[in-house]
Amino acid sequence: MELAGCQVMAKPTGSVCNIDCTYCFYLEKEALYPERNKNWRMSDETLECYIRQHIEAQMGETVTFAWQGGEPTMMGLPFFRRVVALSNQYARGKKIEHALQTNGMLVDEEWARFFAEEHFLVGTGSNAGRRRAITRPKRRCCSARQHFLVGISIDGPAHLHNQYRVNRAGKGTHDKVMAAIALLKKHRVEFNTLTVVGKHNVGHPREVYDFLLATGSRHIQFIPLVERVSSDESSLLQLVMPGESAARLASWTVPSWQFGDFLNQIFDIWIRRDVERVIVQMFEVALAAWMGQPPVLCVHSPTCGHAFALESNGDLYNCDHYVYPEHKLGNIHHSDIKTLNNSEQAIAFGQAKRETLTAECRSCEFRFVCHGGCPKHRFAVSPSGHPGHNYLCAGYKHFFQHITRYMNVCQQLLEAGYPLAAIMPWLADEERKPSKTRSRNEPCPCGSGKKYKKCCGAQH
Numbered sequence: 001m002e003l004a005g006c007q008v009m010a011k012p013t014g015s016v017c018n019i020d021c022t023y024c025f026y027l028e029k030e031a032l033y034p035e036r037n038k039n040w041r042m043s044d045e046t047l048e049c050y051i052r053q054h055i056e057a058q059m060g061e062t063v064t065f066a067w068q069g070g071e072p073t074m075m076g077l078p079f080f081r082r083v084v085a086l087s088n089q090y091a092r093g094k095k096i097e098h099a100l101q102t103n104g105m106l107v108d109e110e111w112a113r114f115f116a117e118e119h120f121l122v123g124t125g126s127n128a129g130r131r132r133a134i135t136r137p138k139r140r141c142c143s144a145r146q147h148f149l150v151g152i153s154i155d156g157p158a159h160l161h162n163q164y165r166v167n168r169a170g171k172g173t174h175d176k177v178m179a180a181i182a183l184l185k186k187h188r189v190e191f192n193t194l195t196v197v198g199k200h201n202v203g204h205p206r207e208v209y210d211f212l213l214a215t216g217s218r219h220i221q222f223i224p225l226v227e228r229v230s231s232d233e234s235s236l237l238q239l240v241m242p243g244e245s246a247a248r249l250a251s252w253t254v255p256s257w258q259f260g261d262f263l264n265q266i267f268d269i270w271i272r273r274d275v276e277r278v279i280v281q282m283f284e285v286a287l288a289a290w291m292g293q294p295p296v297l298c299v300h301s302p303t304c305g306h307a308f309a310l311e312s313n314g315d316l317y318n319c320d321h322y323v324y325p326e327h328k329l330g331n332i333h334h335s336d337i338k339t340l341n342n343s344e345q346a347i348a349f350g351q352a353k354r355e356t357l358t359a360e361c362r363s364c365e366f367r368f369v370c371h372g373g374c375p376k377h378r379f380a381v382s383p384s385g386h387p388g389h390n391y392l393c394a395g396y397k398h399f400f401q402h403i404t405r406y407m408n409v410c411q412q413l414l415e416a417g418y419p420l421a422a423i424m425p426w427l428a429d430e431e432r433k434p435s436k437t438r439s440r441n442e443p444c445p446c447g448s449g450k451k452y453k454k455c456c457g458a459q460h
Helices: 044-056 077-090 109-117 125-130 174-186 205-215 256-273 281-290 337-341 344-355 359-363 393-415 420-432
Strands: 007-010 062-067 095-102 120-122 146-153 192-197 219-224 228-230 247-249 307-310 315-317 328-331 387-389
Touching (some): 044 062, 077 109, 146 174, 219 256, 256 281, 281 393, 307 337, 393 420
Parallel strands (some): 007 307, 095 146, 120 146, 192 219
């Protein structure tokens, strides 16, 4: 049976980037594919081939292009004007969406004007092309023919961001990112933020969240930082490929349970104050699962294998995390995307995610929302001693357990025809009931961090 479509994360610069983030797993592809260092730019021929094939490979009325790197803005504005022209040429009546993730270093007045002219809208970080809207009452999609989605990578305030997001000279990039955000706001270009959560910022959930809101972000994606360092001195790469056994956790890797607690603390603020006003991708993942809808994110889908990575020379790989020779599906100049999407290799790769679940995962009460997480992170040993367990399991379970009560209420409200935001007054009412009497010196349940008597309690 022919598959309905696929997702492709296009990397027009390959692994080439203008900054040198310490934790980046993709920069090392420069060592793995040294021949691309000289000819790293996607050619016009490859670009046209990709746009035509990607549109043809989709069965639906909306086609999403995701542009990443490396750093995609290094291709320059003429390249993306060409993207717009080719998309129009091959659209054939379909609505085209483009998602662009940038570190912001090259965003200047000209780029900002281009974003504004082309009606760039909010994206969802590195997985911008993979987000689906949760079905809610009285919600309509925009009907414009082409949209652009912009994501900015930022890890929080300067003292957190600059620990790992540095330029080639080792200097922090925070000021440049904030300057890019200022330009986007000046030209009224909406943007989202992608925040990598590692050991450097996982202990500061409220500070990170408040900072992101202060920048103007209303679409937020948190990416858990999990990388392993090779213990094989002869290895070409420092960071190991998924499945490699000779490895140890990188020093910047986020502790599993702590990642769940990071999400919990932000969720407690969001559910009481920011529902509908702020979209947090991981909360959308949970809501979709509780509503019985298709997964919002490939990480938490039952299978994978159809969210590809396209290198600048036209090579297509199973996944962004699996850009290694053994996971190359082919080259779009020799086999089209539709054919590669339906190949045995692509299908087998995706099915393996479900077939290799540990016994604990198969029996877990949260399997319906988690599905074992990303295969890249399945290098841990389960509580019963089985290998291939997800390293982030403890964190995910901590998070899903914490939000269950709230998700159950959200589900009931939506099914009854109420807007999702109705959860906030419902919670406020519940927490004001006599059975939930709160000391005036306790932390306020709204999540402000203030004492109850100096926050919501001051109103009573």
